[in-house]
Each structure stands twice: as structure tokens, then as C-alpha cells.
Amino acid sequence: MKYIKLLFLAVLFSACKGGQKTASMQTEGDTVAFKYATQISVVKYDGYTVATLKNPWKEGMTLHRYVLIPADQAIPNHIPNGTIIRTPLKQAVMFTTVHCAMLMEFDKQDCISGVADLKYIKIPWIQEQVAKGRITDVGDGMSPVIEKIIDERPDALFLSPFENSGGYGKLEDINIPIVECADYMESSPLARAEWLRFYGMLFGCEQQADSLFQAVDKHYHQLKQLASKxxxxxxxxxxxxxxxxxxxxxxxxxxxxxxxxxxxxxxxxxxxxxxxxxxxxxxxxxxxxxxxxxxxxxxxxxxxxxxxxxxxxxxxxxxxxxxxxxxxxxxxxxxxxxxxxxxxxxxxxxxxxxxxxxxxxxxxxxxxxxxxxx
The missing domain is CATH 3.40.50.1980 (Nitrogenase molybdenum iron protein domain)
Structure with missing residues (x-):
């Protein structure tokens, strides 16, 4: 009996180790390789994707972590802490003109349900849609009309973070994911442009965004080579x-x-x-x-x-x-x-x-x- 018990314990211990190994393997994901961008990292797991933004003002700190989960799938039981975003986003309130233009290039302009700081958005189509009541003007970016944002029921808010901003006030209390567009803190033009790939993941046009960035990258280097001569x-x-x-x-x-x-x-x-x-x-x-x-x-x-x-x-x-x-x-x-x-x-x-x-x-x-x- 003594030997049988020892054998049983050995098998049990081995099984436990095997279970740990399997669990460890399940937590490993595929890291998305960014060519230039340094302020963002993305890892794809089975059933979800984790995007981590570095804090550009505090070295070694995280600005935000997002957990991207397809809207047609259940939320996995074990996911890391972070803001859950169900993808692809269908409606978003945009606080910057550059990200409005980006969505139009993705052919996702219909996802823009609201905009802030309309006076700074020089895109004729946006101005026309606001005038027709199809896009809501939510007011000043620093003090938006919260009720208008809630009425739009957007899937996310896109705004640019600033150092020592003190947070986003009431926007943080309405349970709508805030996408912090820290792309402008990259130190090279191509690093900033590469954030197109992250935004493409959010709106379900990842391949299109990747292709667009590759074209930008190629043309930029052709011009740089020309100038070097x-x-x-x-x-x-x-x-x-x-x-x-x-x-x-x-x-x-x-x-x-x-x-x-x-x-x-x-x-x-x-x-x-x-x-x-x-x-x-x-x-x-x-x-x-x-x-x-x-x-x-x-x-x-x-x-x-x-x-x-x-x-x-x-x-x-x-x-x-x-x-x-x-x-x-x-x-x-x-x-x-x-x-x-x-x-x-x-x-x-x-x-x-x-x-x-x-x-x-x-x-x-x-x-x-x-x-x-x-």
C-alpha cells in the first residue's frame, strides 16, 4: 500500500505540473510587431487582444490598458485588468479632427456619432452632417455636454491625453470606454503614423490599416532617399x-x-x-x-x-x-x-x-x- 500511495502521489503531482504548464501555455499570446511605434504594445490571445499604452510622461508606467473582445463573443473568464472594448466599434464620439479624418480614410465615417470642438474640425463632410443633425455636436472638448454624449450611446470616446490633465472629469463616470490617443507623443513621424494599425483593430479594418501604413512607410522612405542625394x-x-x-x-x-x-x-x-x-x-x-x-x-x-x-x-x-x-x-x-x-x-x-x-x-x-x- 505504501508503494501504491507513493505512485499515486507521483502521478497526481505530475498531473498538477502538467495542468500548470497547460495553463501557462494558454496565457501566452502573439505579440504584434510594431516597426516604429514605441508607446504602444499589442498582444493577441485566444478570444481577446490586449493593447497597452505607455505613459509618455512617466517612464516605466502604463497610461492605459485595453482588452479588445469581439462583440459577437462572450467575455472570457480570465482576462487581465483593463478597459474592455467590444470590437468592432460601431459608434464613437471624436474629440480630434485628425482622428475624424482617419475614420473617413478607413471608410468608417458612419461610425462618427458625435464630435467635440467642432470649430476646429475643418472637414466639410463633418460640418454638413452636424448641420443635418446626423452627427451630434457635444460641445467644447474641455467641458463637453455629458447628456448629449450619453444620448448618443457611443461605444467609445476618442480624445488626446495631456500631462497633468487631472483626468477626464465626468467622462470617467458614464461607463463609456475612453480611448486615449497618445499617438502624438511618438518621437518620429512614422511611429505616430503606425498607430493607424491599432485604430484599425478597434474599428474592424485591421488589414486595411496595415496596408495603408505600409504604403505610407514605403513612400516616406522613397522621398527620404531622394532628399539624401x-x-x-x-x-x-x-x-x-x-x-x-x-x-x-x-x-x-x-x-x-x-x-x-x-x-x-x-x-x-x-x-x-x-x-x-x-x-x-x-x-x-x-x-x-x-x-x-x-x-x-x-x-x-x-x-x-x-x-x-x-x-x-x-x-x-x-x-x-x-x-x-x-x-x-x-x-x-x-x-x-x-x-x-x-x-x-x-x-x-x-x-x-x-x-x-x-x-x-x-x-x-x-x-x-x-x-x-x-
């Missing part, structure tokens, strides 16, 4: 005074990276910021007064002139690009800059290369920037 490398100044300060893109920002990829020299290329840097006018003049090209964004119903620029700030005429009339303006009111460039950096790169290296042939016409006239 240019014999000149002009220095570039970005944007202009806002209020009492001048916000210039940091050296690790997507714009800073694109200037480099377009074979241009950026005065703040060695800076470590991935966002904008606020500087006094005098500092910008001292460091970038002799730059060859000046690119800036503005908002108007007409093309800006040098006289208007001088009317905004009398010091602009001290810059070499002003004196030699090599300034280019991007009117964000009349061009799709904010709608397109985040997920189509190749289009903006084309503009940069065409401006920096006019001798290069085969480029598309300028899409966002226009040369400033007198």
Missing part, C-alpha cells in the same frame, strides 16, 4: 511668435525629425524635447536669425504677406529668410494640414523637400505651404 542642406526656422513667446518644435519632435529626413538643418536638432519649446523672441533670433528658409503655420482666409507678418511683429525683418523672401506659410484654415499630416507624414515630407531642394524633380506640388508674397 541633394547637394545642399538649407537651415530651417519653424513657426512664429504666439503671444509673448515663440514655440519651436523640439529636436526630438516629429517635425524636427522630418526636417532632418528632408536633408535640412534645424537649429534645435540637438535638443532632447519631443514637444515644443517656448522661447523668447531674442533667443530665436540669436540662434536662427541666419536660417535659409522660414516655415510657419497661420490661420486666415487669405494668403499672408510680408507686410502682414511685419505688422504682427516688427522684429521679423531681422531674419535672413524675411530679407531674402524665402518664407512659406501654411494656412491651417484652408489646408488639411492637421487632418492629414499626422498619419500621412509623407505628404508633409514632400512639401519640405520641394521647398528645401527645388532642384529635385518628380515631386508632387506643394500641398500645405505657399510661398509668402509681398
Amino acid at each position: 541633394a547637394k545642399t542642406q538649407p537651415s530651417v526656422l519653424m513657426d512664429k511668435v504666439t503671444g509673448s513667446v515663440w514655440y519651436v518644435p523640439g529636436g526630438k519632435s516629429t517635425i524636427g525629425q522630418m526636417i532632418k529626413d528632408a536633408n535640412g538643418r534645424y537649429p534645435w536638432a540637438d535638443d532632447e524635447h519631443s514637444g515644443s519649446i517656448s522661447l523668447p523672441f531674442e533667443t530665436v533670433l540669436e540662434r536662427a536669425g541666419e536660417t535659409d528658409v522660414w516655415l510657419f503655420r497661420y490661420s486666415s482666409d487669405h494668403d499672408i504677406t510680408y507686410d502682414e507678418l511685419l505688422g504682427e511683429h516688427h522684429g521679423y525683418n531681422q531674419f535672413s529668410a524675411f530679407k531674402h523672401q524665402t518664407a512659406y506659410g501654411c494656412d491651417v484654415e484652408r489646408s488639411p494640414f492637421y487632418e492629414e499630416s499626422p498619419f500621412h507624414p509623407e505628404r508633409l515630407l514632400n512639401d519640405f523637400i520641394r521647398i528645401f531642394h527645388p532642384e529635385i524633380e518628380g515631386l508632387a506640388p506643394l500641398r500645405y505651404y505657399v510661398k509668402v508674397s509681398r
Whole structure:
């Protein structure tokens, strides 16, 4: 009997170990390989997908974890902690114009049931649908009308997180998943564009999103290779005074990276910021007064002139690009800059290369920037 008991215990122990091994194998998933994006990771399991967003302001911390579960399947018994999202999303309230444009490119515009900050959404179709009552204007993005959002019964809310925002107030209390669109915190243009793949998973068009990103990636590198052959490398100044300060893109920002990829020299290329840097006018003049090209964004119903620029700030005429009339303006009111460039950096790169290296042939016409006239 003693030997029988020992044999029984050995078999039982072996069976228990085997059960643990099986359970361990069941918890293993397939990691989705991202080529450039560093702020997001995705692992696919049997019956669900886990997407984890890094906190871009606190290293080693998680901003949000999502558990994507097909809407036609039951919720598995054992899933990790996180916000459950039933996919594909059918209705969503969008707080940003760029993600509205993205859904239209996915041919998922009918999924937009509501928008915030309508005045900043320059997409004619969205404006028309709101006017017809087919899309609900939920008000200001910082203080939306909660009742309107609840009435829409969306599957998710899409908004951009900010450092030290203090949360999302009442939006967190209405039991609607909040998708934090932290794509803008990526440090390279292609890394941000690659978030298309994550958004495609949410709306049931993953293959389409993957194909779109592959096309963007390929075209971007073709343009970069073309620019690398240019014999000149002009220095570039970005944007202009806002209020009492001048916000210039940091050296690790997507714009800073694109200037480099377009074979241009950026005065703040060695800076470590991935966002904008606020500087006094005098500092910008001292460091970038002799730059060859000046690119800036503005908002108007007409093309800006040098006289208007001088009317905004009398010091602009001290810059070499002003004196030699090599300034280019991007009117964000009349061009799709904010709608397109985040997920189509190749289009903006084309503009940069065409401006920096006019001798290069085969480029598309300028899409966002226009040369400033007198």
C-alpha cells in the first residue's frame, strides 16, 4: 500500500505540473510587431487582444490598458485588468479632427456619432452632417455636454491625453470606454503614423490599416532617399511668435525629425524635447536669425504677406529668410494640414523637400505651404 500511495502521489503531482504548464501555455499570446511605434504594445490571445499604452510622461508606467473582445463573443473568464472594448466599434464620439479624418480614410465615417470642438474640425463632410443633425455636436472638448454624449450611446470616446490633465472629469463616470490617443507623443513621424494599425483593430479594418501604413512607410522612405542625394542642406526656422513667446518644435519632435529626413538643418536638432519649446523672441533670433528658409503655420482666409507678418511683429525683418523672401506659410484654415499630416507624414515630407531642394524633380506640388508674397 505504501508503494501504491507513493505512485499515486507521483502521478497526481505530475498531473498538477502538467495542468500548470497547460495553463501557462494558454496565457501566452502573439505579440504584434510594431516597426516604429514605441508607446504602444499589442498582444493577441485566444478570444481577446490586449493593447497597452505607455505613459509618455512617466517612464516605466502604463497610461492605459485595453482588452479588445469581439462583440459577437462572450467575455472570457480570465482576462487581465483593463478597459474592455467590444470590437468592432460601431459608434464613437471624436474629440480630434485628425482622428475624424482617419475614420473617413478607413471608410468608417458612419461610425462618427458625435464630435467635440467642432470649430476646429475643418472637414466639410463633418460640418454638413452636424448641420443635418446626423452627427451630434457635444460641445467644447474641455467641458463637453455629458447628456448629449450619453444620448448618443457611443461605444467609445476618442480624445488626446495631456500631462497633468487631472483626468477626464465626468467622462470617467458614464461607463463609456475612453480611448486615449497618445499617438502624438511618438518621437518620429512614422511611429505616430503606425498607430493607424491599432485604430484599425478597434474599428474592424485591421488589414486595411496595415496596408495603408505600409504604403505610407514605403513612400516616406522613397522621398527620404531622394532628399539624401541633394547637394545642399538649407537651415530651417519653424513657426512664429504666439503671444509673448515663440514655440519651436523640439529636436526630438516629429517635425524636427522630418526636417532632418528632408536633408535640412534645424537649429534645435540637438535638443532632447519631443514637444515644443517656448522661447523668447531674442533667443530665436540669436540662434536662427541666419536660417535659409522660414516655415510657419497661420490661420486666415487669405494668403499672408510680408507686410502682414511685419505688422504682427516688427522684429521679423531681422531674419535672413524675411530679407531674402524665402518664407512659406501654411494656412491651417484652408489646408488639411492637421487632418492629414499626422498619419500621412509623407505628404508633409514632400512639401519640405520641394521647398528645401527645388532642384529635385518628380515631386508632387506643394500641398500645405505657399510661398509668402509681398
